[in-house]
Each structure stands twice: as structure tokens, then as C-alpha cells.
Amino acid sequence: RIPLVIDTDTAADDCFALLVGLLDPRADLLAVTMVAGNVGFDQQVHNALLTLELAGRLGEVPVHLGAREPLEREWRSASEVHGDGVGGLRRAETGHTTSDEHAADALVRLVREHRGELTIVAIGPLTNIALAVQRDPEFAANVGRLTVMGGSINGRGNITPAAEFNIYVDPEAAQIVFDAGFADLVVVPWDPTTLRDLVFDADAVARIAAQDTVLSRFFVRANQATFDFDLGAGLAGSTHPDSLSVLVSLDPTFAVSTGRYRVDVETVGELTRGATVFDWKPDAVPNALAIEAVDASRFFSYLSELLASEPTG
Ligand code: BDR
Ligand code: CA
Numbered sequence: 001r002i003p004l005v006i007d008t009d010t011a012a013d014d015c016f017a018l019l020v021g022l023l024d025p026r027a028d029l030l031a032v033t034m035v036a037g038n039v040g041f042d043q044q045v046h047n048a049l050l051t052l053e054l055a056g057r058l059g060e061v062p063v064h065l066g067a068r069e070p071l072e073r074e075w076r077s078a079s080e081v082h083g084d085g086v087g088g089l090r091r092a093e094t095g096h097t098t099s100d101e102h103a104a105d106a107l108v109r110l111v112r113e114h115r116g117e118l119t120i121v122a123i124g125p126l127t128n129i130a131l132a133v134q135r136d137p138e139f140a141a142n143v144g145r146l147t148v149m150g151g152s153i154n155g156r157g158n159i160t161p162a163a164e165f166n167i168y169v170d171p172e173a174a175q176i177v178f179d180a181g182f183a184d185l186v187v188v189p190w191d192p193t194t195l196r197d198l199v200f201d202a203d204a205v206a207r208i209a210a211q212d213t214v215l216s217r218f219f220v221r222a223n224q225a226t227f228d229f230d231l232g233a234g235l236a237g238s239t240h241p242d243s244l245s246v247l248v249s250l251d252p253t254f255a256v257s258t259g260r261y262r263v264d265v266e267t268v269g270e271l272t273r274g275a276t277v278f279d280w281k282p283d284a285v286p287n288a289l290a291i292e293a294v295d296a297s298r299f300f301s302y303l304s305e306l307l308a309s310e311p312t313g
Contacts, residue, residue, distance in 0.1 A: 001028040002250060003114045003144075005107065007066075008242070009037025009124030009166075010047040011082035012222040016303070017123050017242035018048065019215065022055040023306055026250045029057075030110055030118075033064045033103035036075045037124035037169055039085045041068050045098060047085045054218060056311045059096045066103025067127035070170035078165055083225030089218070104131035111142045119145045121249050122177075123242040125166050126150070130173035133180045140180035149245040150174065151263065151276030152190040153290060160273070164190045167265055168274030175265040178287055185288040187263060188248060189276070193239035197296040200227070201237035204300065208307060216307040244299060248291055254302075257293040260286035 004027050008014045021029040032048050034041070045065065052058040069075045099106065107128060111118050120143060122129050129146070132139050140146075150166040151174075157163040167174045178185075192198060200208075205227060209220045226238045248254050262279035266272045278290060 002026055003028050003030055003118050004249070005031045005033060005110055005118065005120045006246065007033045007035055007103070007107070007120060007122040007124060007128050008048065009035050010044040010051070011038035011078070011085035012226055013240045013242040014038070014123055015047060015051045015086065015222055016219065016240060017121070017246045018051045019055060019306060020243050020246040020250070021121070022052070022057050022061070023309055023311060024250055029061050031062050031064055031106055033066050033106060033128055035066050035103065035124040035128045036068050036070065037166065038078045038082050040077065040079070043084050046091060049096065050086055050089060050091045053091055053093060054214065054311070058093065062099040062106070064099045064101055064103040064106040067131060070125060070127055071130060071172045073170060073172070076169055078159065081226055081229045085222065087221035087224050089221060103128045104135055107132040108136045108139055111136070111139055114144070115142045117144045119147065119249050121147045121246050123149045123166070123245055125169040126173040126177045127170045130170070130176040133176055140182045143182055145184040145186060145249065146182045147186040147188060147245050147249045148177065149188045149241045151187060151278070153278045153292065154191050155275065156190070156194070157275065158190060162272045163274035164276070167276055171265045171267045171274040174274070175267055178263050178265060186249065187288045187290045188241055188245040189290055190241065192291055192294050193241040193244060195293065195296070198294065198299065199235070199237040199239060204237065208304065211304065211307055213308055213310060215309065219307055243303065244294060247299065247302065248294065254294050254298060255291045256295050259290050259292055261288055261290050262286055263288045263290070
């Protein structure tokens with residue numbers, strides 16, 4: 001099984017990324033690390049614990065609290081998109097708490113314990129990963145694979161016209177990560193999930209609702225706010241880049257098109273803060289493999305199978 005850590009800012013799509021890590025038999029989820037991002041930090045922690053509880057894994061997979069703010073910028077949420085991230089659901093249990101070890105320290109320790117083997121999937125701003133790079137000069141070299149959900153190849157953002165949310169929130173951290181020398185850095189940009197065939201539209205959501213399992217009901221409820229926001233913005237439905245990021249980390253064959261690029265981040269631009277530049281030119285020295293397109297129908301089937309499962313813990 002693949003030893004895995006998911007670094008998250010747990011809004012709804014992050015919850016399903018966690019479920020992939022928790023329920024896919026190919027994954028050995030060793031820890032969840034929390035970073036400031038989508039919704040209030042304490043709400044994010046609640047959402048992560050709720051997801052572990054639903055998967056029957058509460059108390060088994062440690063949750064480490066990390067950066068409550070970006071390295072240099074003020075934190076900016078996306079609550080207007082996600083609501084509280086779980087549609088108002090509250091945890092049934094209260095008995096389990098989080099680890100005392102800081103997320104960046106946990107990342108450094110786990111990478112040392114699993115030298116060259118650990119896969120980290122970062123589905124929030126990159127603050128914790130940058131802190132780990134700063135705390136251990138050998139961190140990047142010893143990570144097996146780092147998958148980052150962030151940026152966009154075509155230059156279109158979501159939080160601003162030019163920037164995708166995760167990179168926008170902490171552009172300095174993102175640049176540290178892209179400069180760090182990770183041997184196997186995979187980027188899942190915003191682009192593949194904005195393709196029309198990978199959007200969860202009303203029909204896709206209705207099919208999931210009809211499954212009527214604990215997890216499918218959770219999916220519909222947790223994603224309702226984002227779905228409504230996206231429809232209000234004139235889109236066909238919602239995107240799920242975070243679960244896709246965990247999935248392609250476990251099974252790269254879900255990607256049907258990839259490209260090697262030198263990725264950098266705009267940290268000084270006024271209109272372009274947090275925009276990513278994917279240098280495609282032949283003389284560029286690549287630092288990342290970007291997922292450009294995925295098998296959408298396989299992704300939908302996979303998710304529906306996952307939501308059909310009844311975790312018992
Ligand atoms: C990213 O930001 C959040 O809205 C999602 O969870 C995803 O990680 C997309 O820009
Ligand atoms: Ca996220």
C-alpha cells in the first residue's frame with residue numbers, strides 16, 4: 001500500500017479527498033495535516049474529524065494542526081463558495097482530539113521514517129509544505145512523491161481571473177515548494193476539473209443522491225453550498241480537484257494527458273498575485289509533471305463506487 005499524508009483545508013471537496021485516502025485499499029493514510037485555507041481553521045478541523053468519523057477511522061489516523069495563516073499574507077477564506085464545508089453537519093462524537101505535534105513537524109518526521117516512500121497530497125495552500133521544506137533541508141529530496149492541487153495551465157483562475165485559490169492564498173509558500181527540488185512533483189491544476197465532462201452537474205448530483213448511502217448523503221449535503229454557488233456563477237456544476245488529486249496519486253492511469261513544465265508563481269503582480277506560469281518552452285528545465293486531462297467517466301464510476309461503500313471502521 002502507498003504510505004500517504006493528506007495536507008488539507010477541509011472544505012467539501014477535501015472531505016471526499018480524505019475519503020479516497022481513507023477507503024481506497026491501495027492507500028495507507030498515515031496522517032492528516034491541516035492548513036489555513038477554505039473555511040475557518042477550527043471548522044476545517046471539525047470537518048476533517050467528521051470525515052474520519054464517517055469513515056470509521058476516528059482516533060486511528062492522527063490529525064495534526066499546522067499553519068493558521070499564510071507565510072506573509074493575510075489569510076483569505078473561500079466561505080462564500082463552501083459555506084462551512086459540510087452543510088451544517090456536526091460530529092456525533094467529541095471524545096477524540098487532535099495531535100499536539102505541529103503539522104510541519106509531523107511531515108518532516110514521517111518523511112524521515114518513510115525516506116523516499118511517502119506520498120504527500122497537498123490540497124490546500126502550500127504553507128505547511130513550505131514550512132517543512134524550511135525546517136529540514138533534506139525534506140524535499142526524501143519525499144517519494146508530492147502531488148499539489150493548484151494553479152492553472154491555461155492562466156484562468158477561480159478566486160481571481162488569474163489565480164487559483166490554493167496558490168493565491170500563499171503564493172510565497174507555493175514558490176518555495178516549486179523551488180525546493182522535489183524529485184517527483186505532480187501538479188493537478190484547475191484545468192482538468194473545469195473541463196465540461198468532469199463537472200458535477202445536476203444530473204451527476206441526482207445520480208449520487210439516488211445511491212442513498214451514508215456517504216452519498218454526506219456528499220450531497222456537504223457539497224450543496226458549493227453547487228449552489230457554482231450554479232449562481234453561471235457554471236454547469238461543481239468541480240472536485242481534491243479527490244482527483246488523491247486518486248491520480250494512487251493510480252496515475254486516471255490521467256490521460258500529462259506534460260512536464262517548469263512551474264513558477266507570480267508573487268509581486270497586482271492583478272496576477274498567485275498566478276502560475278507553466279513554462280512549456282523546449283529550453284525550460286521542468287520541475288513538475290502536470291495533469292492535463294483525466295478519464296472523466298472512470299472518475300465518476302470510481303467515486304460512485306466509493307460512495308456506495310459502507311465503512312464499518
Ligand atoms: C481548491 O480550492 C478549494 O476551493 C478546493 O478545495 C481546492 O483545493 C480549488 O481552487
Ligand atoms: Ca482544498
